[in-house]
Amino acid sequence: MNPVLLGRPVQAFDQLALLLAQQVQAALQRTGHRQVNLHIAQTQFLPQRSPAPARMQVQMQRATVLAHMAARYGFSAEPMPQGVDAPPVSSTEQRIHAALDAAVCAAAQDLCAQAQAALQEQPATTASAWQWQAQIQIGDGDWQPLLLTLDADTSRTLEHYALQLRRSQRPAAAAQAKPAAPLHVDVTACLLEKTVSTADIQALRPGSVLPIALGRATVLLNGQALLSAAVAEHQGKLHLTAFETLE
Template structure:
């Protein structure tokens, strides 16, 4: 069914946005959990879609941000695994979520992890997708994303899913993010802004390639062969007679031109270039 609210909006960029956010989460894991616990979590898949009515219910932690609310569902199996690593039992067999009761430590860890991920998503929403070749806009200050509430329902119609996989065990975990109407409006506005910047950058006439490409030229003024005895006889003040020099102009070690050498006001100049 066609949603009239999506007409004219950059919906086709949502997949690219999810991939960019996946890269953000990969860096967050590298600097955080993977470095601290050596758990080896990797982002193995991303996607963004409208939620289905027959989806399995999960518990959502809801975080407030300047543009709306972000729902965060962290799988309990991942939280329990992180608790094992925190208390030195990371190599033990995974704990079945249904076999243990929920503890205060588990709830605190789930809330804090969800807040870190919700903050990363709020940052990416504000940044959008800066187009290649166009200077990025100045970074905004980190938005505040305080914990708001728990909910049995997602905050909005749109969900962003990330699949994490443990490098050693291969165990997979799916993170779910739910965006309310305010967050989706902000996201689509930022994606549309990036598209506008890309068009403006493409429409701006640039300098021709010959004016933008810079090469370092080397001029070889003279190359002369001497017998070994003549070299050994050289003394300070010795003069080597050379003919009127013709320089060879090189880029790195590749000769491109020959040029005549002229003197003007005590300086040597190259002139009369000829292709080699």
């Protein structure tokens, strides 16, 4: 739960996150001697509490770099056996790591340039700082985290562009006819469903904790699923935001 997402253009940022994923995937595939089979999923933009860095920063797992290095030379990377010390970083690995970082940053800069060109007005000054988070898979290897922390200028441009997207995508308000009779509906939200065995219940003692994680909530209208929403905390209370219709 992230209270700073309240009032933010969440759905528009989801669109930008997917677009950036496509550009990063294409940029990474173009590096090397041959096209690398890779996939990027679970992309999202999240605000960060710390100030934005002076330059974009990429955090990529070494396993991702090694898998990409093996794939670009026509090999497959094998996982490191447990108990075996990792080999030292070679100059080739350093060079490839730098090339992958540059490709991710270049993709973000291209997206920022597209957003800047589409802006109807110059972005206002803001202290917002954003991170792009994703999962990356090379070949049939394990999924690994990929994190891009945006600099202040890129954060400001993309946030302003997301706000513009949200405004442009709002449907025009249609004239609403006065209902002939009052319409009473019951709107509820299903925040969490968790199945717990009887044995787990009987094993509970004072101070025991049931671990839960709130994902997207389902909004019910008269008992029927109508919308999904993100759950956020604000001033000690739970709120629903980023509503989306259910297909």
